Amino acid sequence: MSRIRCQPLHGTIKFVLASPLAIWSLFCVNRAESAEKPTVPNFVFILIDDMGWRDLGCYGNTFNETPHINRLAAEGLRCTDGYAACPVCSPTRASILTGRYPPRYGITDWIPGRKNFPNQKLLQGQNVLQLPLDEVTLAEALKPAGYVSASIGKWHLGGPEFWPDKQGFDVNVGGTQTGSPPGGYFKFRTPSLQAKDDDEYLTDRLTDEALGFIEKNKDKPFFLYLPHYTVHIPLQAKKDLLAKYEKKAGAKPQEGLCNPVYAAMIESLDDGVGRIVKKLDELKLTEKTVIVFTSDNGGLSVKEGPFTPATSNVPLRAGKGYLYEGGIRVPSIVRWPGTIKPGVSSAPIISVDYFPTFLELAGVNRTRPIDGVSLVSLLKDRKPPSERALFWHYPHYPNQGAKPGGAVRHGDWKLIEFFEDGKKELYNLKDDPGELNDVAARLPGEVKELHQELVEWRKKVNARIPGPNPDYKDAKQ
Protein backbone atom coordinates (compact mmCIF):
# COMPACT_ATOMS: atom_id res chain seq x y z
CA MET A 1 0.00 0.00 0.00
CA SER A 2 2.87 2.35 0.65
CA ARG A 3 3.59 2.56 -3.08
CA ILE A 4 0.06 3.69 -3.88
CA ARG A 5 -0.40 7.42 -3.73
CA CYS A 6 -3.58 8.46 -1.96
CA GLN A 7 -5.07 11.90 -2.02
CA PRO A 8 -5.84 13.64 1.32
CA LEU A 9 -9.33 12.80 2.48
CA HIS A 10 -10.70 16.35 2.64
CA GLY A 11 -14.22 16.43 4.05
CA THR A 12 -14.25 12.75 4.96
CA ILE A 13 -12.77 13.01 8.45
CA LYS A 14 -15.96 11.81 10.16
CA PHE A 15 -15.99 8.56 8.17
CA VAL A 16 -12.32 8.03 8.77
CA LEU A 17 -12.87 8.42 12.51
CA ALA A 18 -15.77 5.95 12.31
CA SER A 19 -13.75 3.28 10.57
CA PRO A 20 -10.44 4.72 9.49
CA LEU A 21 -8.68 1.61 8.29
CA ALA A 22 -11.63 0.25 6.29
CA ILE A 23 -12.28 3.50 4.50
CA TRP A 24 -8.60 4.20 3.85
CA SER A 25 -8.19 0.72 2.31
CA LEU A 26 -11.27 1.04 0.15
CA PHE A 27 -10.20 4.40 -1.17
CA CYS A 28 -6.69 3.23 -1.98
CA VAL A 29 -7.89 0.09 -3.75
CA ASN A 30 -10.26 2.09 -5.90
CA ARG A 31 -7.53 4.51 -6.82
CA ALA A 32 -5.16 1.68 -7.68
CA GLU A 33 -7.78 -0.07 -9.83
CA SER A 34 -8.56 3.13 -11.63
CA ALA A 35 -4.85 3.81 -12.30
CA GLU A 36 -4.33 0.30 -13.65
CA LYS A 37 -7.38 0.20 -15.89
CA PRO A 38 -5.98 0.05 -19.42
CA THR A 39 -7.09 2.70 -21.84
CA VAL A 40 -7.53 1.48 -25.37
CA PRO A 41 -7.50 3.69 -28.44
CA ASN A 42 -10.24 4.20 -30.99
CA PHE A 43 -9.50 3.09 -34.53
CA VAL A 44 -10.44 4.93 -37.70
CA PHE A 45 -9.46 2.92 -40.78
CA ILE A 46 -9.84 4.97 -43.95
CA LEU A 47 -9.56 2.68 -46.97
CA ILE A 48 -9.53 4.21 -50.44
CA ASP A 49 -10.50 2.21 -53.50
CA ASP A 50 -7.86 2.12 -56.26
CA MET A 51 -5.80 5.04 -54.95
CA GLY A 52 -2.30 4.95 -56.41
CA TRP A 53 0.98 5.31 -54.53
CA ARG A 54 1.71 8.63 -56.24
CA ASP A 55 -1.74 10.23 -55.93
CA LEU A 56 -1.15 12.32 -52.81
CA GLY A 57 0.88 15.46 -52.27
CA CYS A 58 2.73 13.77 -49.42
CA TYR A 59 3.80 11.02 -51.86
CA GLY A 60 5.03 13.50 -54.47
CA ASN A 61 1.97 14.36 -56.55
CA THR A 62 2.12 17.96 -57.80
CA PHE A 63 -1.36 18.24 -59.36
CA ASN A 64 -3.79 16.73 -56.85
CA GLU A 65 -4.35 18.87 -53.75
CA THR A 66 -4.47 16.89 -50.51
CA PRO A 67 -3.69 19.26 -47.60
CA HIS A 68 -5.59 17.29 -44.96
CA ILE A 69 -4.09 13.92 -45.87
CA ASN A 70 -0.67 15.58 -46.06
CA ARG A 71 -1.26 16.78 -42.51
CA LEU A 72 -2.09 13.23 -41.40
CA ALA A 73 1.23 12.12 -42.88
CA ALA A 74 3.14 15.02 -41.30
CA GLU A 75 1.69 14.22 -37.88
CA GLY A 76 2.07 10.45 -38.18
CA LEU A 77 4.18 7.74 -39.75
CA ARG A 78 4.23 7.76 -43.53
CA CYS A 79 5.33 4.41 -44.94
CA THR A 80 7.00 4.50 -48.34
CA ASP A 81 6.89 0.70 -48.76
CA GLY A 82 3.35 -0.15 -47.66
CA TYR A 83 1.62 -2.87 -49.67
CA ALA A 84 -1.83 -4.25 -50.41
CA ALA A 85 -2.00 -8.06 -50.29
CA CYS A 86 -3.52 -8.16 -53.80
CA PRO A 87 -3.55 -5.91 -56.89
CA VAL A 88 -7.40 -5.89 -56.91
CA CYS A 89 -10.20 -5.07 -54.44
CA SER A 90 -11.84 -7.92 -52.54
CA PRO A 91 -8.78 -9.99 -51.52
CA THR A 92 -7.03 -6.99 -49.95
CA ARG A 93 -10.18 -6.02 -48.07
CA ALA A 94 -10.46 -9.52 -46.63
CA SER A 95 -6.76 -9.46 -45.71
CA ILE A 96 -7.19 -6.24 -43.74
CA LEU A 97 -10.19 -7.56 -41.87
CA THR A 98 -8.66 -10.97 -41.02
CA GLY A 99 -4.87 -10.50 -40.91
CA ARG A 100 -4.63 -13.50 -43.24
CA TYR A 101 -3.43 -13.84 -46.81
CA PRO A 102 -6.16 -14.22 -49.49
CA PRO A 103 -5.46 -17.86 -50.56
CA ARG A 104 -6.30 -19.05 -47.03
CA TYR A 105 -10.00 -18.27 -47.56
CA GLY A 106 -9.98 -18.48 -51.35
CA ILE A 107 -10.83 -14.89 -52.27
CA THR A 108 -8.01 -14.40 -54.74
CA ASP A 109 -9.79 -12.08 -57.20
CA TRP A 110 -12.30 -9.25 -57.07
CA ILE A 111 -15.83 -10.54 -56.56
CA PRO A 112 -17.22 -12.03 -58.75
CA GLY A 113 -14.17 -11.76 -61.05
CA ARG A 114 -13.89 -12.34 -64.78
CA LYS A 115 -15.04 -15.55 -66.39
CA ASN A 116 -12.70 -17.76 -68.41
CA PHE A 117 -12.23 -16.89 -72.08
CA PRO A 118 -10.82 -19.10 -74.89
CA ASN A 119 -7.99 -16.62 -75.46
CA GLN A 120 -6.66 -17.31 -71.97
CA LYS A 121 -3.98 -19.93 -71.78
CA LEU A 122 -4.82 -20.95 -68.21
CA LEU A 123 -8.05 -21.87 -66.49
CA GLN A 124 -8.32 -19.35 -63.68
CA GLY A 125 -8.39 -20.61 -60.13
CA GLN A 126 -11.80 -20.71 -58.47
CA ASN A 127 -12.56 -17.50 -56.63
CA VAL A 128 -14.57 -17.75 -53.39
CA LEU A 129 -17.37 -15.18 -53.64
CA GLN A 130 -17.78 -14.21 -49.99
CA LEU A 131 -15.72 -13.88 -46.84
CA PRO A 132 -16.52 -17.12 -44.96
CA LEU A 133 -18.36 -16.50 -41.69
CA ASP A 134 -15.84 -18.58 -39.75
CA GLU A 135 -13.13 -16.06 -40.51
CA VAL A 136 -12.60 -13.74 -37.53
CA THR A 137 -12.87 -10.10 -38.58
CA LEU A 138 -11.37 -7.11 -36.78
CA ALA A 139 -14.87 -6.15 -35.63
CA GLU A 140 -15.41 -9.61 -34.12
CA ALA A 141 -11.97 -9.68 -32.50
CA LEU A 142 -12.36 -6.22 -30.93
CA LYS A 143 -15.90 -6.79 -29.63
CA PRO A 144 -14.91 -8.59 -26.38
CA ALA A 145 -12.72 -5.57 -25.53
CA GLY A 146 -15.84 -3.38 -25.57
CA TYR A 147 -15.51 -1.85 -29.01
CA VAL A 148 -18.48 -0.71 -31.04
CA SER A 149 -17.81 -1.11 -34.78
CA ALA A 150 -19.15 0.42 -37.96
CA SER A 151 -18.50 -0.31 -41.62
CA ILE A 152 -19.38 2.81 -43.57
CA GLY A 153 -18.91 2.46 -47.32
CA LYS A 154 -17.86 -0.28 -49.72
CA TRP A 155 -17.95 -3.88 -48.51
CA HIS A 156 -17.53 -6.12 -51.61
CA LEU A 157 -17.10 -9.36 -49.63
CA GLY A 158 -20.27 -11.27 -50.45
CA GLY A 159 -24.08 -11.01 -50.54
CA PRO A 160 -26.57 -10.09 -47.79
CA GLU A 161 -25.74 -13.14 -45.65
CA PHE A 162 -22.12 -11.96 -45.55
CA TRP A 163 -22.58 -8.22 -45.12
CA PRO A 164 -20.82 -6.33 -42.31
CA ASP A 165 -23.61 -6.93 -39.78
CA LYS A 166 -23.02 -10.69 -40.20
CA GLN A 167 -19.27 -10.22 -39.73
CA GLY A 168 -19.23 -8.52 -36.32
CA PHE A 169 -20.01 -4.91 -37.21
CA ASP A 170 -22.71 -3.21 -35.17
CA VAL A 171 -23.46 -0.81 -38.00
CA ASN A 172 -23.41 -1.18 -41.79
CA VAL A 173 -23.95 1.92 -43.89
CA GLY A 174 -23.78 1.47 -47.66
CA GLY A 175 -22.00 -1.89 -47.75
CA THR A 176 -23.22 -4.47 -50.30
CA GLN A 177 -21.76 -7.13 -52.57
CA THR A 178 -20.90 -4.60 -55.28
CA GLY A 179 -17.50 -3.11 -55.94
CA SER A 180 -18.41 0.15 -57.60
CA PRO A 181 -20.65 2.89 -56.24
CA PRO A 182 -24.23 1.57 -56.41
CA GLY A 183 -25.93 3.92 -58.87
CA GLY A 184 -22.87 6.16 -59.10
CA TYR A 185 -21.42 8.92 -56.93
CA PHE A 186 -24.68 10.82 -57.35
CA LYS A 187 -28.12 9.20 -56.95
CA PHE A 188 -26.54 6.28 -55.07
CA ARG A 189 -28.90 3.74 -53.61
CA THR A 190 -28.35 0.73 -51.34
CA PRO A 191 -30.69 -0.85 -48.73
CA SER A 192 -28.87 1.09 -46.00
CA LEU A 193 -27.97 4.30 -47.86
CA GLN A 194 -29.84 6.46 -50.35
CA ALA A 195 -29.00 9.87 -51.78
CA LYS A 196 -31.10 12.60 -50.20
CA ASP A 197 -31.27 14.55 -53.46
CA ASP A 198 -29.73 14.65 -56.93
CA ASP A 199 -26.83 16.84 -55.81
CA GLU A 200 -25.68 14.78 -52.84
CA TYR A 201 -22.21 13.33 -53.44
CA LEU A 202 -21.44 9.87 -52.10
CA THR A 203 -18.00 10.70 -50.66
CA ASP A 204 -19.47 13.62 -48.70
CA ARG A 205 -22.34 11.49 -47.43
CA LEU A 206 -20.05 8.72 -46.19
CA THR A 207 -18.06 11.35 -44.30
CA ASP A 208 -21.31 12.69 -42.78
CA GLU A 209 -22.24 9.16 -41.69
CA ALA A 210 -18.77 8.64 -40.22
CA LEU A 211 -19.01 11.89 -38.23
CA GLY A 212 -22.39 10.81 -36.87
CA PHE A 213 -20.97 7.48 -35.73
CA ILE A 214 -17.99 9.13 -34.01
CA GLU A 215 -20.24 11.66 -32.26
CA LYS A 216 -22.63 8.96 -31.09
CA ASN A 217 -19.86 6.71 -29.75
CA LYS A 218 -17.45 9.29 -28.41
CA ASP A 219 -17.59 7.90 -24.88
CA LYS A 220 -16.68 4.29 -25.69
CA PRO A 221 -13.92 2.62 -27.69
CA PHE A 222 -14.91 2.49 -31.34
CA PHE A 223 -13.65 0.94 -34.57
CA LEU A 224 -14.71 2.92 -37.59
CA TYR A 225 -13.98 1.09 -40.83
CA LEU A 226 -14.46 3.70 -43.55
CA PRO A 227 -13.91 2.06 -46.94
CA HIS A 228 -14.71 4.86 -49.38
CA TYR A 229 -16.05 3.97 -52.82
CA THR A 230 -13.87 6.71 -54.27
CA VAL A 231 -11.64 6.81 -56.39
CA HIS A 232 -12.93 3.74 -58.25
CA ILE A 233 -14.53 4.12 -61.67
CA PRO A 234 -16.98 5.46 -62.87
CA LEU A 235 -15.05 8.71 -62.37
CA GLN A 236 -17.57 11.38 -61.34
CA ALA A 237 -16.84 14.62 -59.51
CA LYS A 238 -18.62 17.63 -58.10
CA LYS A 239 -18.99 20.37 -60.70
CA ASP A 240 -17.23 23.18 -58.83
CA LEU A 241 -14.18 21.07 -58.05
CA LEU A 242 -14.05 19.69 -61.58
CA ALA A 243 -14.03 23.25 -62.96
CA LYS A 244 -11.20 24.15 -60.61
CA TYR A 245 -8.97 21.30 -61.81
CA GLU A 246 -9.86 21.74 -65.48
CA LYS A 247 -8.65 25.31 -65.15
CA LYS A 248 -5.53 24.18 -63.32
CA ALA A 249 -4.73 21.53 -65.93
CA GLY A 250 -5.07 24.07 -68.70
CA ALA A 251 -3.03 26.76 -66.98
CA LYS A 252 0.40 25.16 -67.21
CA PRO A 253 1.98 21.75 -67.73
CA GLN A 254 2.28 19.67 -64.56
CA GLU A 255 4.53 16.78 -63.78
CA GLY A 256 2.93 13.39 -64.52
CA LEU A 257 -0.65 12.66 -65.48
CA CYS A 258 -3.14 15.44 -64.68
CA ASN A 259 -6.67 14.13 -64.54
CA PRO A 260 -9.14 16.85 -63.50
CA VAL A 261 -12.03 14.46 -62.70
CA TYR A 262 -9.81 12.24 -60.58
CA ALA A 263 -8.19 15.22 -58.83
CA ALA A 264 -11.63 16.64 -58.02
CA MET A 265 -12.71 13.28 -56.57
CA ILE A 266 -9.58 13.23 -54.43
CA GLU A 267 -10.27 16.75 -53.15
CA SER A 268 -13.72 15.62 -51.93
CA LEU A 269 -12.03 12.72 -50.16
CA ASP A 270 -9.37 14.99 -48.68
CA ASP A 271 -12.04 17.38 -47.47
CA GLY A 272 -13.72 14.43 -45.73
CA VAL A 273 -10.48 13.43 -44.01
CA GLY A 274 -10.15 17.02 -42.78
CA ARG A 275 -13.68 16.93 -41.35
CA ILE A 276 -12.97 13.70 -39.48
CA VAL A 277 -9.76 15.10 -37.98
CA LYS A 278 -11.64 18.26 -36.96
CA LYS A 279 -14.40 16.23 -35.32
CA LEU A 280 -11.87 14.23 -33.32
CA ASP A 281 -10.25 17.50 -32.21
CA GLU A 282 -13.60 18.96 -31.16
CA LEU A 283 -14.44 15.87 -29.13
CA LYS A 284 -10.94 15.81 -27.59
CA LEU A 285 -10.38 12.35 -29.05
CA THR A 286 -7.28 13.18 -31.11
CA GLU A 287 -4.79 11.56 -28.74
CA LYS A 288 -7.12 8.63 -28.12
CA THR A 289 -7.58 7.73 -31.78
CA VAL A 290 -5.39 5.86 -34.24
CA ILE A 291 -6.08 6.81 -37.86
CA VAL A 292 -4.92 4.55 -40.68
CA PHE A 293 -5.11 5.79 -44.27
CA THR A 294 -4.41 3.37 -47.11
CA SER A 295 -5.67 1.90 -50.40
CA ASP A 296 -6.78 -1.58 -51.47
CA ASN A 297 -4.60 -1.73 -54.60
CA GLY A 298 -2.61 0.50 -56.91
CA GLY A 299 -4.00 3.23 -59.14
CA LEU A 300 -5.84 2.41 -62.37
CA SER A 301 -3.25 3.22 -65.02
CA VAL A 302 -4.91 1.80 -68.15
CA LYS A 303 -7.97 2.75 -70.18
CA GLU A 304 -11.10 1.36 -68.55
CA GLY A 305 -14.16 3.57 -69.06
CA PRO A 306 -14.59 7.35 -69.41
CA PHE A 307 -11.85 9.69 -68.12
CA THR A 308 -9.36 6.85 -67.72
CA PRO A 309 -6.52 6.07 -67.25
CA ALA A 310 -7.42 7.45 -63.86
CA THR A 311 -3.83 8.05 -62.82
CA SER A 312 -0.19 7.17 -63.28
CA ASN A 313 1.88 5.39 -60.65
CA VAL A 314 5.21 6.46 -62.18
CA PRO A 315 7.97 6.08 -61.02
CA LEU A 316 6.44 2.71 -60.11
CA ARG A 317 5.66 0.26 -62.92
CA ALA A 318 2.11 -0.52 -64.11
CA GLY A 319 -0.94 -0.24 -61.83
CA LYS A 320 -4.09 -1.95 -60.57
CA GLY A 321 -4.26 -5.61 -61.63
CA TYR A 322 -0.48 -6.05 -61.91
CA LEU A 323 2.05 -7.56 -59.51
CA TYR A 324 4.54 -4.84 -60.39
CA GLU A 325 4.91 -2.19 -57.68
CA GLY A 326 2.33 0.13 -59.25
CA GLY A 327 -0.34 -2.51 -58.63
CA ILE A 328 0.43 -3.36 -55.04
CA ARG A 329 2.39 -0.53 -53.37
CA VAL A 330 -0.06 1.94 -51.83
CA PRO A 331 -0.14 5.05 -49.65
CA SER A 332 0.13 3.90 -46.02
CA ILE A 333 -0.16 6.43 -43.20
CA VAL A 334 -0.75 5.85 -39.48
CA ARG A 335 -1.39 8.79 -37.14
CA TRP A 336 -1.73 8.74 -33.36
CA PRO A 337 -0.63 12.06 -31.85
CA GLY A 338 1.22 11.77 -28.57
CA THR A 339 2.12 8.11 -29.18
CA ILE A 340 3.48 7.80 -32.71
CA LYS A 341 6.40 10.09 -33.44
CA PRO A 342 5.99 11.82 -36.80
CA GLY A 343 8.30 10.58 -39.54
CA VAL A 344 8.83 8.40 -42.59
CA SER A 345 9.53 4.66 -42.64
CA SER A 346 10.79 2.52 -45.51
CA ALA A 347 10.18 -0.78 -43.68
CA PRO A 348 8.06 -3.04 -45.92
CA ILE A 349 4.61 -3.55 -44.41
CA ILE A 350 1.50 -5.20 -45.86
CA SER A 351 -2.25 -5.10 -45.33
CA VAL A 352 -2.34 -8.27 -43.18
CA ASP A 353 -0.31 -6.37 -40.55
CA TYR A 354 -3.12 -4.05 -39.42
CA PHE A 355 -5.11 -6.83 -37.74
CA PRO A 356 -2.43 -7.87 -35.20
CA THR A 357 -1.45 -4.22 -34.71
CA PHE A 358 -4.97 -3.21 -33.70
CA LEU A 359 -5.35 -6.28 -31.48
CA GLU A 360 -2.13 -5.51 -29.62
CA LEU A 361 -3.13 -1.88 -29.09
CA ALA A 362 -6.55 -3.00 -27.84
CA GLY A 363 -5.01 -5.60 -25.51
CA VAL A 364 -6.82 -8.45 -27.28
CA ASN A 365 -5.30 -11.92 -27.63
CA ARG A 366 -5.37 -13.63 -31.01
CA THR A 367 -7.55 -16.68 -31.24
CA ARG A 368 -6.17 -18.21 -34.44
CA PRO A 369 -3.01 -18.20 -36.56
CA ILE A 370 -2.64 -15.18 -38.80
CA ASP A 371 -0.08 -14.03 -41.35
CA GLY A 372 0.48 -10.40 -40.39
CA VAL A 373 2.86 -9.11 -37.75
CA SER A 374 2.16 -6.35 -35.26
CA LEU A 375 3.54 -2.95 -36.23
CA VAL A 376 3.35 -1.53 -32.71
CA SER A 377 7.16 -1.44 -32.28
CA LEU A 378 7.52 0.23 -35.66
CA LEU A 379 4.89 2.82 -34.80
CA LYS A 380 6.08 3.59 -31.28
CA ASP A 381 9.84 3.01 -31.45
CA ARG A 382 10.69 2.86 -35.18
CA LYS A 383 11.72 -0.74 -34.73
CA PRO A 384 10.81 -2.52 -37.98
CA PRO A 385 9.34 -6.03 -37.89
CA SER A 386 12.00 -8.76 -37.91
CA GLU A 387 13.16 -9.87 -41.32
CA ARG A 388 10.47 -11.65 -43.29
CA ALA A 389 9.20 -12.03 -46.80
CA LEU A 390 5.94 -10.60 -48.18
CA PHE A 391 3.89 -12.63 -50.67
CA TRP A 392 1.27 -12.22 -53.37
CA HIS A 393 -0.81 -14.78 -55.28
CA TYR A 394 -2.91 -13.63 -58.22
CA PRO A 395 -3.91 -16.60 -60.43
CA HIS A 396 -6.29 -14.54 -62.59
CA TYR A 397 -6.63 -12.44 -65.75
CA PRO A 398 -7.74 -9.00 -64.56
CA ASN A 399 -9.53 -6.37 -66.65
CA GLN A 400 -6.32 -4.37 -66.90
CA GLY A 401 -4.39 -6.88 -69.04
CA ALA A 402 -1.99 -8.58 -66.61
CA LYS A 403 -1.29 -12.33 -66.65
CA PRO A 404 -1.72 -14.75 -63.73
CA GLY A 405 1.25 -14.88 -61.38
CA GLY A 406 2.76 -14.72 -57.94
CA ALA A 407 5.37 -12.57 -56.25
CA VAL A 408 7.62 -12.37 -53.22
CA ARG A 409 9.55 -9.49 -51.71
CA HIS A 410 12.39 -10.28 -49.31
CA GLY A 411 14.56 -7.33 -48.25
CA ASP A 412 15.27 -5.29 -51.37
CA TRP A 413 14.72 -8.25 -53.71
CA LYS A 414 11.49 -9.00 -55.51
CA LEU A 415 10.68 -12.00 -57.68
CA ILE A 416 7.62 -12.21 -59.95
CA GLU A 417 6.62 -15.57 -61.38
CA PHE A 418 4.31 -15.77 -64.39
CA PHE A 419 2.18 -18.89 -64.38
CA GLU A 420 1.55 -19.11 -68.16
CA ASP A 421 5.16 -19.92 -69.01
CA GLY A 422 6.98 -20.13 -65.69
CA LYS A 423 9.01 -17.02 -66.49
CA LYS A 424 10.60 -15.35 -63.48
CA GLU A 425 11.68 -11.73 -63.19
CA LEU A 426 13.99 -10.44 -60.48
CA TYR A 427 14.35 -6.84 -59.37
CA ASN A 428 16.34 -4.99 -56.74
CA LEU A 429 13.80 -2.47 -55.48
CA LYS A 430 16.40 -0.32 -53.75
CA ASP A 431 18.35 0.30 -56.95
CA ASP A 432 15.43 -0.10 -59.31
CA PRO A 433 12.05 0.77 -57.75
CA GLY A 434 10.56 1.14 -61.23
CA GLU A 435 11.34 -2.53 -62.02
CA LEU A 436 12.97 -1.62 -65.31
CA ASN A 437 15.98 -3.96 -65.11
CA ASP A 438 15.16 -7.64 -64.79
CA VAL A 439 18.32 -9.24 -63.40
CA ALA A 440 17.00 -12.83 -63.22
CA ALA A 441 19.38 -14.11 -65.91
CA ARG A 442 22.41 -12.70 -64.08
CA LEU A 443 21.48 -13.97 -60.63
CA PRO A 444 20.11 -17.53 -60.89
CA GLY A 445 20.99 -18.26 -57.23
CA GLU A 446 18.80 -15.42 -55.95
CA VAL A 447 15.99 -16.48 -58.31
CA LYS A 448 16.13 -20.05 -57.03
CA GLU A 449 16.15 -19.02 -53.38
CA LEU A 450 13.24 -16.58 -53.68
CA HIS A 451 11.24 -18.97 -55.82
CA GLN A 452 11.68 -21.70 -53.25
CA GLU A 453 10.41 -19.30 -50.58
CA LEU A 454 7.37 -18.51 -52.73
CA VAL A 455 6.66 -22.21 -53.40
CA GLU A 456 6.83 -23.03 -49.68
CA TRP A 457 4.51 -20.15 -48.84
CA ARG A 458 1.99 -21.33 -51.45
CA LYS A 459 1.92 -24.75 -49.81
CA LYS A 460 1.41 -23.18 -46.39
CA VAL A 461 -1.57 -21.06 -47.44
CA ASN A 462 -3.03 -23.60 -49.89
CA ALA A 463 -2.49 -21.39 -52.94
CA ARG A 464 -3.05 -23.22 -56.20
CA ILE A 465 -1.51 -22.50 -59.59
CA PRO A 466 -4.06 -22.52 -62.43
CA GLY A 467 -3.88 -25.38 -64.94
CA PRO A 468 -4.22 -25.33 -68.75
CA ASN A 469 -7.43 -24.02 -70.27
CA PRO A 470 -8.89 -26.87 -72.44
CA ASP A 471 -10.74 -24.30 -74.55
CA TYR A 472 -7.63 -22.25 -75.23
CA LYS A 473 -7.25 -21.05 -78.81
CA ASP A 474 -4.04 -19.25 -79.62
CA ALA A 475 -5.00 -16.20 -81.67
CA LYS A 476 -1.73 -16.53 -83.58
CA GLN A 477 -2.51 -20.03 -84.89
Ligand SMILES: [Ca+2]
Ligand atom coordinates in the same frame (compact mmCIF):
# COMPACT_ATOMS: atom_id res chain seq x y z
CA1 LIG B 1 -9.83 -1.55 -55.57
